Amino acid sequence: MIKKSYFKTNPDDPKPLSCVSEFIVRFNELDPMSIVWHGNYAVYFEEGRLALGRKFGIGYMDFYNKGVTIPLKQIHFDYFKPLEFAKTYKIETLLYWNEAARLDFEFRIYNQGNDIMTSGYSIQLMIDKDKGVLVNKPDFYEDICKKWRDGKF
Amino acid sequence: MIKKSYFKTNPDDPKPLSCVSEFIVRFNELDPMSIVWHGNYAVYFEEGRLALGRKFGIGYMDFYNKGVTIPLKQIHFDYFKPLEFAKTYKIETLLYWNEAARLDFEFRIYNQGNDIMTSGYSIQLMIDKDKGVLVNKPDFYEDICKKWRDGKF
Amino acid sequence: MIKKSYFKTNPDDPKPLSCVSEFIVRFNELDPMSIVWHGNYAVYFEEGRLALGRKFGIGYMDFYNKGVTIPLKQIHFDYFKPLEFAKTYKIETLLYWNEAARLDFEFRIYNQGNDIMTSGYSIQLMIDKDKGVLVNKPDFYEDICKKWRDGKF
Amino acid sequence: MIKKSYFKTNPDDPKPLSCVSEFIVRFNELDPMSIVWHGNYAVYFEEGRLALGRKFGIGYMDFYNKGVTIPLKQIHFDYFKPLEFAKTYKIETLLYWNEAARLDFEFRIYNQGNDIMTSGYSIQLMIDKDKGVLVNKPDFYEDICKKWRDGKF
Numbered sequence: 001m002i003k004k005s006y007f008k009t010n011p012d013d014p015k016p017l018s019c020v021s022e023f024i025v026r027f028n029e030l031d032p033m034s035i036v037w038h039g040n041y042a043v044y045f046e047e048g049r050l051a052l053g054r055k056f057g058i059g060y061m062d063f064y065n066k067g068v069t070i071p072l073k074q075i076h077f078d079y080f081k082p083l084e085f086a087k088t089y090k091i092e093t094l095l096y097w098n099e100a101a102r103l104d105f106e107f108r109i110y111n112q113g114n115d116i117m118t119s120g121y122s123i124q125l126m127i128d129k130d131k132g133v134l135v136n137k138p139d140f141y142e143d144i145c146k147k148w149r150d151g152k153f
Numbered sequence: 154m155i156k157k158s159y160f161k162t163n164p165d166d167p168k169p170l171s172c173v174s175e176f177i178v179r180f181n182e183l184d185p186m187s188i189v190w191h192g193n194y195a196v197y198f199e200e201g202r203l204a205l206g207r208k209f210g211i212g213y214m215d216f217y218n219k220g221v222t223i224p225l226k227q228i229h230f231d232y233f234k235p236l237e238f239a240k241t242y243k244i245e246t247l248l249y250w251n252e253a254a255r256l257d258f259e260f261r262i263y264n265q266g267n268d269i270m271t272s273g274y275s276i277q278l279m280i281d282k283d284k285g286v287l288v289n290k291p292d293f294y295e296d297i298c299k300k301w302r303d304g305k306f
Numbered sequence: 307m308i309k310k311s312y313f314k315t316n317p318d319d320p321k322p323l324s325c326v327s328e329f330i331v332r333f334n335e336l337d338p339m340s341i342v343w344h345g346n347y348a349v350y351f352e353e354g355r356l357a358l359g360r361k362f363g364i365g366y367m368d369f370y371n372k373g374v375t376i377p378l379k380q381i382h383f384d385y386f387k388p389l390e391f392a393k394t395y396k397i398e399t400l401l402y403w404n405e406a407a408r409l410d411f412e413f414r415i416y417n418q419g420n421d422i423m424t425s426g427y428s429i430q431l432m433i434d435k436d437k438g439v440l441v442n443k444p445d446f447y448e449d450i451c452k453k454w455r456d457g458k459f
Numbered sequence: 460m461i462k463k464s465y466f467k468t469n470p471d472d473p474k475p476l477s478c479v480s481e482f483i484v485r486f487n488e489l490d491p492m493s494i495v496w497h498g499n500y501a502v503y504f505e506e507g508r509l510a511l512g513r514k515f516g517i518g519y520m521d522f523y524n525k526g527v528t529i530p531l532k533q534i535h536f537d538y539f540k541p542l543e544f545a546k547t548y549k550i551e552t553l554l555y556w557n558e559a560a561r562l563d564f565e566f567r568i569y570n571q572g573n574d575i576m577t578s579g580y581s582i583q584l585m586i587d588k589d590k591g592v593l594v595n596k597p598d599f600y601e602d603i604c605k606k607w608r609d610g611k612f
Contacts, residue, residue: 033528033530035530038501038530038531039499039502040498042497043498069492071541072538073537074535074536075497076535077533078532078533079531079532079533
């Protein structure tokens, strides 16, 4: 079990937004050891981010439609046990509270027996149309954050 | 050896433009049989198209800069012998003459002993900014075709 | 609509085995035109083959467990309309009857409005542990084919 | 410029083994922003590891031929500037000294103007045929390490 987060949290922060989704390992994701090639986990983490984005209205397209892109600044993977062909895994995705205009995601992949297989995190910045890094959250995301802080999710 | 083309040719057509380039098989391109996963050959064919595009000034960006995109309409692969990790292969790319606004490419992958490993072809259409299919070649490509027909390549 | 098959069929042949599954376009499958990169369709076709394999007990692992691998000999794609991010598409997979030890698959991708987006086919050979091409179907697959011919599917 | 390593080093440690190689961004590695999709950097880091492996005789196959596989335990990416289509980048790969049976790699991607674009690291363990984690380095790698310590590289 994972006991603590990759991110430093403050006792006053609202709890992370979270989402659990599933994925099935595809044949083309395997390597010659018949396990998932390490680089393909970026796909699963992205599936997690997208699932959480759909759930709370903060997906790539929600930002994009407001003129904001959210490129990755950092991503990190810890591999505990290998993933195998055609098996179904769960990915738990958590979005941690951050006062700044950035997205701090944490990921935990579990097998059907709830063994932790992989964990990791990603950090995304917010970029406007002129390719400038945003200091303040865009309005629509500020509104989401307000509901989040007010415990409305 | 490959004796004839995938494309019907006319005796009066100028000879195909051609280009030979090389690639090395990457680890992530392998499948559990330790051979290249069949879907990854699309990458090698694209490398061939890009190499020929650089040589003759008809790459993706050359079209794009004139407001034209060249999406795939059809692609075909014939697999003869598997490709192996870390080995270097040659890809021969041929662009066949076509009066219409389309690109007919043929590909042949060889090992270092000149055994044919794979062959195939792709067909691309030309699309303008309004997503309409072009009937006539764009001017810059018409100029290239004129030089081609005049034997200047 | 697709009226006829890529494969020549005989009036006496049993009807193709078929299967319909769904997939969602992933972000990493997109290209700079914001449509699925043509090479990634090989993943969707494989998902179709695997879905049909699960349904009828003739998946990659069913063959593999009998000492047989089923590499691709040929694959072909016809692109009609582009696939877009985060949308769900249906893939209809058909396995055509063949007296020989090979697998003739056909694929048709539809959007939610049942427009045909892509079609194609793949041909797989059967290879034993000594890398020899099988002339006769392995016993377990012969049994499946008998049920198929007898109309038991 | 990167001033310090991701790994804690000891003044007595031999200097990292290093290697510089080049790669060209492929079309299929791009995302809808026309920059390399973040997950594809794992391919470039692997190219770096393989280049260093070839230079010093410690590639995947060198381990594999001794019955040892070297799966990833951890990988990390810091993205500074995006990579663009068809451009050539340099990747500097460093292998840091470690007394234990593990491989600590660091990566730095530069453009042609020597701007740092990306950095990161990976950690690999050594696994024997019974899937046990090795405590001691395999003999052939111990020999390499001896030469390394003795300053013979």
